[in-house]
Amino acid sequence: MVASAAVMAFGFVALYGQFMNWSDPRQGGVDFTLFQCMDAVVSMVAGLAAGFVAERLGYGVFFGIAFALSLAVLPAIWRAAAITREEEAALA
Numbered sequence: 001m002v003a004s005a006a007v008m009a010f011g012f013v014a015l016y017g018q019f020m021n022w023s024d025p026r027q028g029g030v031d032f033t034l035f036q037c038m039d040a041v042v043s044m045v046a047g048l049a050a051g052f053v054a055e056r057l058g059y060g061v062f063f064g065i066a067f068a069l070s071l072a073v074l075p076a077i078w079r080a081a082a083i084t085r086e087e088e089a090a091l092a
Contacts, residue, residue, distance in 0.1 A: 015039070021084075 016036070023031035054062040 018084075 016032075019032050019035040019039075020028070022035065050062065050066075053065065
């Protein structure tokens with residue numbers, strides 16, 4: 001339970017750090033707030049969709065879909081991380 005909460009906390013720190021990185025320094029507060037609001041909206045919609053799928057198709061199918069989606073987005077995550085590293089190297 002504690003490890004799960006710690007991993008979740010690390011995830012939020014990383015996500016919000018990236019939001020700060022993406023925010024324009026001239027209006028950082030506004031940009032960060034919009035990113036955080038969209039994060040909340042996406043979380044609510046995803047939660048509703050997950051409940052709908054689990055109720056209609058069962059938990060086995062739901063976890064199978066979640067696993068497949070997790071694998072499918074890995075290349076996009078790696079690509080985004082590489083672009084971020086390149087941008088940071090260019091600024092250094």
